[in-house]
Every structure is written in structure tokens, then in C-alpha cells.
Amino acid sequence: MAVYTEVSDExxxxxxxxxxxxxxxxxxxxxxxxxxxxYALKTTQGDFILTLYERRVRKQDLPYFxxxxxxxxxxxMPCPLPVRARDxxxxxxxxxxxxxxxxxxxxxxxxxxxLSHCAPLGEALxxxxxxxxxxxxxxxxxxxxxxxxxxxxxxxxxxxxLLGGLGGDLQGWLADTLAHWPRALPTGQIHADLFPDNVxxxxxxxxxxxxxxxxxxxxxxxxxxxCLNAWCFERHAELNVTMSRALLRGYQSVRPLSQAExxxxxxxxxxxxxxxxxTRLYDWLNTPExxxxxxxxxxxxxxRLRFHFSVSGAAAYGL
Amino acid sequence: MAVYTEVSDExxxxxxxxxxxxxxxxxxxxxxxxxxxxYALKTTQGDFILTLYERRVRKQDLPYFxxxxxxxxxxxMPCPLPVRARDxxxxxxxxxxxxxxxxxxxxxxxxxxxLSHCAPLGEALxxxxxxxxxxxxxxxxxxxxxxxxxxxxxxxxxxxxLLGGLGGDLQGWLADTLAHWPRALPTGQIHADLFPDNVxxxxxxxxxxxxxxxxxxxxxxxxxxxCLNAWCFERHAELNVTMSRALLRGYQSVRPLSQAExxxxxxxxxxxxxxxxxTRLYDWLNTPExxxxxxxxxxxxxxRLRFHFSVSGAAAYGL
Numbered sequence: 001m002a003v004y005t006e007v008s009d010e011x012x013x014x015x016x017x018x019x020x021x022x023x024x025x026x027x028x029x030x031x032x033x034x035x036x037x038x039y040a041l042k043t044t045q046g047d048f049i050l051t052l053y054e055r056r057v058r059k060q061d062l063p064y065f066x067x068x069x070x071x072x073x074x075x076x077m078p079c080p081l082p083v084r085a086r087d088x089x090x091x092x093x094x095x096x097x098x099x100x101x102x103x104x105x106x107x108x109x110x111x112x113x114x115l116s117h118c119a120p121l122g123e124a125l126x127x128x129x130x131x132x133x134x135x136x137x138x139x140x141x142x143x144x145x146x147x148x149x150x151x152x153x154x155x156x157x158x159x160x161x162l163l164g165g166l167g168g169d170l171q172g173w174l175a176d177t178l179a180h181w182p183r184a185l186p187t188g189q190i191h192a193d194l195f196p197d198n199v200x201x202x203x204x205x206x207x208x209x210x211x212x213x214x215x216x217x218x219x220x221x222x223x224x225x226x227c228l229n230a231w232c233f234e235r236h237a238e239l240n241v242t243m244s245r246a247l248l249r250g251y252q253s254v255r256p257l258s259q260a261e262x263x264x265x266x267x268x269x270x271x272x273x274x275x276x277x278x279t280r281l282y283d284w285l286n287t288p289e290x291x292x293x294x295x296x297x298x299x300x301x302x303x304r305l306r307f308h309f310s311v312s313g314a315a316a317y318g319l
Numbered sequence: 320m321a322v323y324t325e326v327s328d329e330x331x332x333x334x335x336x337x338x339x340x341x342x343x344x345x346x347x348x349x350x351x352x353x354x355x356x357x358y359a360l361k362t363t364q365g366d367f368i369l370t371l372y373e374r375r376v377r378k379q380d381l382p383y384f385x386x387x388x389x390x391x392x393x394x395x396m397p398c399p400l401p402v403r404a405r406d407x408x409x410x411x412x413x414x415x416x417x418x419x420x421x422x423x424x425x426x427x428x429x430x431x432x433x434l435s436h437c438a439p440l441g442e443a444l445x446x447x448x449x450x451x452x453x454x455x456x457x458x459x460x461x462x463x464x465x466x467x468x469x470x471x472x473x474x475x476x477x478x479x480x481l482l483g484g485l486g487g488d489l490q491g492w493l494a495d496t497l498a499h500w501p502r503a504l505p506t507g508q509i510h511a512d513l514f515p516d517n518v519x520x521x522x523x524x525x526x527x528x529x530x531x532x533x534x535x536x537x538x539x540x541x542x543x544x545x546c547l548n549a550w551c552f553e554r555h556a557e558l559n560v561t562m563s564r565a566l567l568r569g570y571q572s573v574r575p576l577s578q579a580e581x582x583x584x585x586x587x588x589x590x591x592x593x594x595x596x597x598t599r600l601y602d603w604l605n606t607p608e609x610x611x612x613x614x615x616x617x618x619x620x621x622x623r624l625r626f627h628f629s630v631s632g633a634a635a636y637g638l
Contacts (some may be wrong), residue, residue, distance in 0.1 A: 007430065008430045009429055009433075012427070024427065025426075025428060025521065026423075026424075026425045026427065028349055028351060029351050030347055030350055030359075031350040032347060032349065033347050040347065042425070105345075106344045107346065108328065108331070108343065111328060112327055132356055228439055
């Protein structure tokens with residue numbers, strides 16, 4: 001639910017005058033996305049999205065995010081195209097925030113992932129990885145393995161208030177995951193947050209991949225691990241192996257995985273589950289009363305972690 | 320910020336099959352409105368709004384709200400037209416809630432009311448009152464004078480926690496307002512909640528009047544009092560008499576007020592301010608921690624009430 005910054009009529013009019021996208025006909029806040037303020041913007045030339053970047057997004061990262069979207073779109077990926085203003089820049093200031101206009105993408109994000117979504121998702125993720133080649137900029141993963149220890153330390157004093165023994169479990173799992181973290185897998189531009197609400201479908205096909213504000217340069221197969229966690233678990237955090245197999249097969253139909261990538265799948269899944277468990281736990285313990293953001297239950301990912309630590313190899317995911 | 324009910328893909332598809340509005344191309348939650356869940360719905364035939372009615376809206380009132388919108392739209396008012404499904408009904412069920420599709424209206428609601436908005440607003444309100452004539456249904460005002468005493472009683476035990484003496488002030492003001500409440504003014508269909516976020520402007524003209532879910536059959540001039548409170552006060556709750564004069568003149572250019580209506584303006588403004596002060600106070604004292612709804616400061620309306628009790632006649636509003 002995200003409109004944190006209100007835009008005055010005068011500021012909006014002045015802002016739109018910077019662009020060559022026709023005349024404003026409608027402007028409505030969008031309830032989706034939690035990091036930034038998003039507005040649906042309609043002009044005589046069509047539909048657009050206006051995003052105001054809030055404090056969690058670092059200003060110096062914006063050229064990477066917007067540049068990556070432009071690069072991917074230029075290579076045929078269905079992601080939002082940042083619109084350049086008359087001055088050639090795709091980033092401007094509005095209501096005291098950095099702001100960008102992107103093209104509108106059709107489609108509906110799946111409220112409940114189904115088997116039929118998994119193969120197209122895997123294919124799209126592999127195409128995204130190939131399309132990212134040649135993009136000149138890099139961005140370290142701010143929520144990669146090096147961040148998990150410090151995050152856990154901040155959560156430890158209160159972790160057991162959520163679940164007895166949680167802190168100790170996490171310490172053990174984190175040490176094990178870091179000790180086995182793969183060092184030599186192929187890297188590239190990854191989305192790093194490709195949850196169902198960031199993937200639009202239309203007529204059974206993917207029509208949009210959005211929200212590149214966690215994108216970074218990291219292990220490609222880690223992106224698969226994020227998707228396996230986000231798309232292929234049943235309500236009680238049991239892996240649906242038919243779904244994970246479909247996702248992995250879809251991916252490999254475009255970009256076959258190396259033996260090293262396949263072997264690393266369990267530890268990558270553990271790492272991805274830790275990343276979301278830790279950020280959700282941190283938010284859970286630190287979201288102020290009355291905040292407008294829905295806190296997501298960290299324990300969904302605790303149960304996934306238990307699963308990922310119970311498996312002995314990639315075969316458990318249907319490979 | 321309002322998406323309380325998530326709609327599954329299957330339920331949405333089945334729901335849209337009831338209508339003859341083309342094929343779904345996009346579906347996004349809207350961050351505006353606080354009572355219901357609203358989605359922007361795009362089909363091959365255009366833009367629509369899908370509303371799911373949440374618990375604050377009584378099911379038995381929906382035919383009145385939807386019927387009134389259809390009636391007003393048929394008389395040229397720029398309000399949403401409820402779309403009838405193939406079975407002829409404009410109300411269906413979706414995700415366990417009553418739901419309706421309405422047409423999309425262009426425009427932008429003013430984040431900060433300006434003098435230039437006030438005359439068009441007054442004209443539109445008067446046209447709405449005239450257009451409401453002939454609508455066969457009636458609905459009592461659930462938040463009219465008879466509701467204020469019970470609301471205040473529920474708030475009294477905690478009222479002074481917000482401001483010392485607030486409870487006593489409200490008791491005195493309520494008794495005075497009820498004692499002077501006009502009994503013989505013209506009544507009709509009123510909007511009863513025409514705040515800036517319910518009025519869209521495009522090129523300086525009103526392009527949309529939305530959110531008829533407080534509409535009811537009550538004193539027409541009470542609707543003016545709601546607008547004076549909502550549009551014509553400066554940041555520190557001082558009346559901007561230039562704005563209120565413009566609003567009243569705009570109204571009278573379409574529907575001249577009787578002497579009795581003019582004389583009643585101060586008490587109607589007191590009542591309207593009490594109504595919003597009391598519901599905001601109740602919400603303030605009863606909004607659970609972590610709720611997704613922004614609580615509005617009741618004291619904005621306390622300051623307006625002080626003003627309305629300081630005036631001796633309608634001249635204070637620029638008449």
C-alpha cells in the first residue's frame with residue numbers, strides 16, 4: 001500500500017511539463033509496492049506510472065535501476081521503460097523526492113501462484129539473465145550474504161519473542177550457509193525480488209516484470225532460488241516439487257544450468273530464505289505502531305529454511 | 320489506502336464473465352478511498368473501477384447508492400455510471416463481498432483546494448441537488464443529527480485524552496446545535512461527503528464527482544455546509560471567506576438559496592463540523608494499532624467548530 005508522498009497540483013503540472021508525453025488526464029495513487037510511492041498517470045498519449053523514490057532507495061542507485069530497465073527493455077524484456085524528459089534525463093525531482101515516469105505494462109499479478117505460471121516464469125527469468133549481459137553498470141547486492149550477519153545481530157535480542165529458539169536456529173543456519181556459499185558461479189544482473197506481485201500475466205503469458213529496485217549484480221542462480229522460495233511453496237511452507245521442476249525446466253529451456261549451479265541450488269535456496277526471513281524479522285521487530293505497511297510473517301520463511309536444510313541435493317527441487 | 324480484499328485470478332475471471340465489457344487487460348489496486356476496496360480495471364473496451372464493499376457499507380443501502388449514481392449520470396452529472404451485468408443487475412458478489420463495476424472518470428483531485436476550485440464546486444453541488452430530483456428512493460442520513468449524541472457518548476470517556484476539556488465543549492456545542500437544528504428546509508438527495516478527494520478537475524473544470532457511499536436524503540443546504548468545512552479553511556482552520564463566497568455564489572448561480580437556508584448556514588456548518596469531528600474522534604480512539612488506515616486529526620474540526628460558534632450569521636461566510 002504505497003502513497004507516502006502527496007504531489008500538489010502545481011508540482012505535478014510543472015513536472016509533466018518537463019516531458020513530452022501529452023497532457024494529463026488522470027492521476028491516481030496505486031496501492032501496490034511497499035518501498036516507493038506509485039501513481040497511475042494517464043495522459044492524452046496513454047498510460048504511465050509515476051514513481052517517487054522514498055527513503056529506502058538510495059539516490060545513487062537510481063541510475064543503475066533505471067539504466068537496467070532501459071537496457072532490458074531494449075533487449076525485448078517486458079519491463080517498464082523509463083521515459084526520458086526533454087532534457088534527456090530519466091530521473092527528475094518532484095515534491096522533494098527523486099521521481100521517474102515509466103511506461104505502463106498490462107496484465108494481472110497472480111494472487112496465488114499456480115503450476116501454469118512456473119514454466120513461463122522460469123523462461124522469463126533466464127531471458128532476463130541473458131538480456132542483462134552487456135549492461136555496463138554493476139551494483140553490489142546490498143542484501144547479499146555479507147549483510148545477513150549484521151541483520152541477524154540487530155534481531156537477536158528480540159528474535160525469541162517471535163518463536164522460542166529462533167535466534168539460535170538462525171545463528172546456526174547462517175554460519176552453515178556462509179561456510180558453503182558458492183564462490184565461482186556465473187554472475188550477472190539479477191532481479192533479486194521476483195515475487196508474484198512483480199510479475200504480470202495476460203492470457204497465460206508473462207506481460208510484465210516490474211519493480212527492479214532490489215536488482216543487483218550477483219550469482220544468476222541465486223535469482224532462481226529467490227523464485228523457488230517465492231512461487232513454489234504451499235500454504236504450510238511445503239515445497240510443491242511439480243512447480244519447482246516446471247520453473248527449473250522453464251529456466252533451463254532458455255539458459256541451461258551448469259553442474260556447479262545445480263549442485264549449489266540447496267545452499268542458494270537457504271541463502272535466499274535467510275535473506276527474506278531476516279529482512280521480514282527486522283521489519284516485524286521494528287515496524288512502528290500504526291505504520292501503513294503490512295508486516296509479512298517472518299515464520300513463513302523459517303519453515304522454508306527448515307525444508308532447505310532437510311534436503312541433500314538439487315534432486316529435492318525436481319532436477 | 321484501500322485494498323482490504325484480495326481477489327483471486329479465478330474469481331476475477333468468473334466475475335468479469337458476468338459483464339459485457341470486453342477482455343481484462345490490467346487490474347491494479349487503488350490507494351484512494353478508505354471505506355471500500357477499489358481496483359483500476361482495464362479491458363479491451365476501456366477503463367473501469369471495481370469496488371468491493373467492505374463492512375462499513377450496509378448491503379441494503381447499495382441499491383440506493385448505485386441507483387442514485389445511475390440517476391444522476393442520466394441527468395448529465397459527471398459521476399461514475401454503475402455498469403449492468405448481462406443479467407441486468409449492477410451489483411454482484413465477488414470474493415465474498417458485494418461488488419460493482421463503474422465507469423472510470425478522468426481528472427485529478429486537488430491536493431490543496433484553491434479559490435479557482437470553489438465556484439465550479441458550488442455550481443456542481445447545486446446541479447447535483449437539482450439532478451437528484453425525481454430519484455424515487457430515499458435513505459436517511461446515518462450520520463445525521465440523531466447519530467451525534469450516541470457517537471459523542473462512546474467517545475466521552477476518552478475524549479479529554481486528546482485535548483483537555485474536549486468532552487465538555489462537545490457536549491455544550493452538540494446541545495446547542497441540536498436545539499437550533501432547522502426543521503423545515505428543502506431536502507433532497509445529497510452527497511454528504513464531497514471532500515476534495517471526491518472531486519476531479521480537468522483543465523479547471525469538474526470532470527468527476529465520486530464516492531457516493533455517504534449519500535442520503537437530507538437538507539440540501541447541509542451539503543453546502545459540508546463543502547464549506549472541507550474546502551474553505553486554511554491550514555490553521557481559519558475560514559477563507561473569499562473561497563466560501565465563491566462557493567456560495569457558484570451554488571446560487573444554479574440554485575438560489577431561500578432566506579431560511581441562508582439564515583441556517585451557521586448552524587448547518589456547526590452540525591457538519593460536529594459530524595466530521597465526532598467520526599474522526601471515534602476512529603482516532605478506536606483505530607487498532609497497526610491498522611492500514613490513516614487516522615485523520617479530529618482537532619482540525621474542533622478548530623472549525625470554534626469558528627462556526629463565533630459567527631453571528633451567514634454574512635461571516637461571505638453572503
